[in-house]
Amino acid sequence: MSDFTTPSFLNRADAALADPILKIAVERTAGTAEAKRAIAIDAFPDFEAARTRAAAIKDHVIAHLGPYLEQFEASAIAAGAQVHWAQTADEACQIVMNICKAAGAKSVARSKSMLGEEIGLPHALEEAGIGRVETDLAEHIIQLADERPSHIIWPAMHKTREQVSALFKAKHRTPHEEETIAAMAQSARRELRAKMLGADVGISGANFLIADTGAVCTVTNEGNAELSLVPPRVHIVTAGIEKIVPSMPHAIPMLRMLARSATGAALTQYTTFYTGPRRSGDRDGPEEMHIVLVDNGRTKMREEGLADMLRCIRCGACMNHCVVFRQIGGHAYGGTYPGPMGAVLTPALDGLASNRDLAHACTLNGKCQEVCPVKIPLPTLLKGWREKSWREGLEPTSMRAGLGLWAWVATRPALYRLGTGLAIRAIRLLGRKGWIASLPLAGGWTRYRDLPKPAAQSFMTQYQREQRK
Amino acid sequence: MSARNAILARLKSPPPLAAEAAALLDTPERPAVDATNLESEFLARLALPSVNASHDVIASLTDLPAAIARYLHAENEPLTLCCPPDPRLAPCDWSAFTLHANAAPDETATLAIARLGIAETGSLIFETSPTAPMLPNFLTLHHIVLLPVAAIAAHLEDAPLPGPQPRAHYWITGVSGTTDIEGTYVRGAHGPRYLHVILLRGGILPVT
Numbered sequence A: 001m002s003d004f005t006t007p008s009f010l011n012r013a014d015a016a017l018a019d020p021i022l023k024i025a026v027e028r029t030a031g032t033a034e035a036k037r038a039i040a041i042d043a044f045p046d047f048e049a050a051r052t053r054a055a056a057i058k059d060h061v062i063a064h065l066g067p068y069l070e071q072f073e074a075s076a077i078a079a080g081a082q083v084h085w086a087q088t089a090d091e092a093c094q095i096v097m098n099i100c101k102a103a104g105a106k107s108v109a110r111s112k113s114m115l116g117e118e119i120g121l122p123h124a125l126e127e128a129g130i131g132r133v134e135t136d137l138a139e140h141i142i143q144l145a146d147e148r149p150s151h152i153i154w155p156a157m158h159k160t161r162e163q164v165s166a167l168f169k170a171k172h173r174t175p176h177e178e179e180t181i182a183a184m185a186q187s188a189r190r191e192l193r194a195k196m197l198g199a200d201v202g203i204s205g206a207n208f209l210i211a212d213t214g215a216v217c218t219v220t221n222e223g224n225a226e227l228s229l230v231p232p233r234v235h236i237v238t239a240g241i242e243k244i245v246p247s248m249p250h251a252i253p254m255l256r257m258l259a260r261s262a263t264g265a266a267l268t269q270y271t272t273f274y275t276g277p278r279r280s281g282d283r284d285g286p287e288e289m290h291i292v293l294v295d296n297g298r299t300k301m302r303e304e305g306l307a308d309m310l311r312c313i314r315c316g317a318c319m320n321h322c323v324v325f326r327q328i329g330g331h332a333y334g335g336t337y338p339g340p341m342g343a344v345l346t347p348a349l350d351g352l353a354s355n356r357d358l359a360h361a362c363t364l365n366g367k368c369q370e371v372c373p374v375k376i377p378l379p380t381l382l383k384g385w386r387e388k389s390w391r392e393g394l395e396p397t398s399m400r401a402g403l404g405l406w407a408w409v410a411t412r413p414a415l416y417r418l419g420t421g422l423a424i425r426a427i428r429l430l431g432r433k434g435w436i437a438s439l440p441l442a443g444g445w446t447r448y449r450d451l452p453k454p455a456a457q458s459f460m461t462q463y464q465r466e467q468r469k
Numbered sequence B: 001m002s003a004r005n006a007i008l009a010r011l012k013s014p015p016p017l018a019a020e021a022a023a024l025l026d027t028p029e030r031p032a033v034d035a036t037n038l039e040s041e042f043l044a045r046l047a048l049p050s051v052n053a054s055h056d057v058i059a060s061l062t063d064l065p066a067a068i069a070r071y072l073h074a075e076n077e078p079l080t081l082c083c084p085p086d087p088r089l090a091p092c093d094w095s096a097f098t099l100h101a102n103a104a105p106d107e108t109a110t111l112a113i114a115r116l117g118i119a120e121t122g123s124l125i126f127e128t129s130p131t132a133p134m135l136p137n138f139l140t141l142h143h144i145v146l147l148p149v150a151a152i153a154a155h156l157e158d159a160p161l162p163g164p165q166p167r168a169h170y171w172i173t174g175v176s177g178t179t180d181i182e183g184t185y186v187r188g189a190h191g192p193r194y195l196h197v198i199l200l201r202g203g204i205l206p207v208t
Helices: A009-017 A020-042 A047-063 A065-078 A089-102 A114-118 A121-127 A137-145 A161-171 A181-197 A224-229 A248-262 A298-303 A307-311 A323-328 A339-350 A353-360 A367-371 A378-391 A397-410 A413-428 A459-468 B003-009 B018-023 B035-046 B061-074
Strands: A082-086 A107-110 A131-134 A201-204 A208-210 A215-220 A234-240 A270-274 A288-294 B054-058 B080-082 B098-100 B109-113 B116-118 B123-127 B142-148 B168-172 B194-200
Touching: A009 A323, A009 A353, A020 A248, A020 A323, A047 A065, A047 A248, A047 A307, A065 A082, A065 A208, A065 A288, A065 B003, A082 A089, A082 B003, A089 A121, A089 A201, A089 A234, A089 A288, A107 A121, A107 A181, A107 A224, A114 A121, A114 A234, A121 A131, A131 A137, A131 A181, A137 A161, A137 A181, A161 A181, A181 A224, A201 A224, A208 A248, A215 A224, A215 A248, A224 A270, A298 A307, A307 A339, A339 A353, A339 A367, A339 A378, A353 A378, A367 A378, A397 A413, A413 A459, B035 B054, B035 B194, B054 B061, B061 B109, B061 B142, B061 B194
Parallel strands: A082 A288, A107 A131, A107 A201, A201 A234, A234 A288, B054 B194, B080 B098, B080 B109, B109 B142, B142 B194
Antiparallel strands: A208 A215, A215 A270, A270 B168, B116 B123, B123 B168
16 A cells, blocks of 8 residues: 655655654664664574575475465364455455454454555555554554554654653543653553453454464564454454465474564564364354455566565564665655565555655665575565666656666767766866765755765776876 | 455465475574473573563472462462463362452453473463463463473474364463564563463373
8 A cells, every 4th residue: 555645755755854853763763673683693593594494484385375375274264264365455355344344343453464554454444434443552653643654563663752652641541641661551551451352353464374274373572462362253364375384383483583583582472373263162262263365466476576575574674774764764665564675565566657766765785685584685676676667668757868878978988988087077176175065966965965076087097097107 | 266266376386295395394493402401491581581571489289379379479469360260270279369260351460371381482382272261361460370390391393282273372472562662672561561480390280
């Protein structure tokens, strides 16, 4: 679901860069996450081999996705769950709304799910007039603020504690008095508990779908998934079809990678495998369990060179380590998924034409690929979008003309040397004390930073002089 | 064509080879655990700031009520306990306690019996059954867990159950926590704020 309310990525990025509070907020959480992950990885034996294994498990599943999905479906049905299939986001929402209507649901407790955001589930529930209780603390914050997630692990990363405090004081029935983060979390606990227990339906995503048992695995640190999914009469899972693993033992190496990469913990506090609805004699658990398997572009990604991206386990490490994300935060990306993985996914989910800028918001420093627990070659995939955008004529005329002119000159060495020689002399005239504060046609750069004054002679001129000696 | 058939038609492939899937699990990379000293390995993980649990040790099951009373007194809580309807607890004398089976929305203290403890992570492994409800373990402020020392295993790979699965199989690794506001860790987000493990050294519990 792209955000079309603001005109372009460049405008959103400009606005983000001009926001003095945003960078502080992003830095506080992403900086902590980066440091904690580094400690966890240092303490883990042979993390590199573990990454290779995790990537191999996902590659195996993606290569045999059809048979594994059929096995999962059969196992889940045998355990008493109902399995639904959706090709598109709209189909998936329609299925969920039909289940909610059949259940006579007035309120739904949601445990944070990026797939739910991707298919527009919050909006669909609102349209259907069904009350929605976001139970993850960060999702609760952004629901109160009427905003969208800005990070896949910390959806309220863009908010400072001061902003959260003001929000809770305005919206909670008995808000915190003490100005501490602990007191704010307690305020949310008081506010949400009764709502969770009173919900008619609990909706979650899935971190893993276990093919041989039909189980759905969720992980949280707050325990909000269990509190949202055990009390209601109906549990609905919406999951991307790539979430399959062959068995619970295959989920274990993935869980080791997920927690360490996301938060720097050895494991999440709560890891639960739900297999079907309540059994005879059980004292709690839902009477109905529905699992909606969602494609929404994933089969197309597999067919069109983006199979590597289907390995993604949504840990958020790539964005925590991205120099661009750290400057502009998540909202500027405009899609459901921000950062490097979002810049690869959003054009696939929402179309390249309106999202071609995302692939350019990358320095290709390779940090995202280096920290990815399943070794997704994110810079390569981003370059793939750049090339596709060029081939399909989506790059703006000025860019095409500029590059065309450069290519024409660059294939004529004498002309190229003459041109660069003249340009160096002209640009040097603008320099003061080794720096250029303002350069015509490059205002986008010099508005925020100075450009170093070029050397008096080009590399080639200097090289040829040295050769003649 | 149904959505199901349309999706599956695009995902046609030969069935996965069981040997290939099994090979992906050969000699996994994982934190080293001293298999000859599982109890101290487990307790070391329990005490980590990320797990944040306390513990006590009892010699026999009949010592359990006194151990729980000791803990609740220290925490200034009344001797009121949400207790699972588990027949293995029959030898215990609960006369000092007010017991109930269903958890209140703001339950103070709940007892549960873990099937396994995992030394690698300090995790406690549970399954739902008619004698083991799940919700009380999440509603409560103080989660008190009985774990036989003999039930401490080395790695997460020891946790899965073979055969038909229970409705829920869940791993608890520490107290409920959140870092959702500025990345700052706060304990007791939605679930338990305190986790207290009581290790049972003798008198292994009979299997239910």
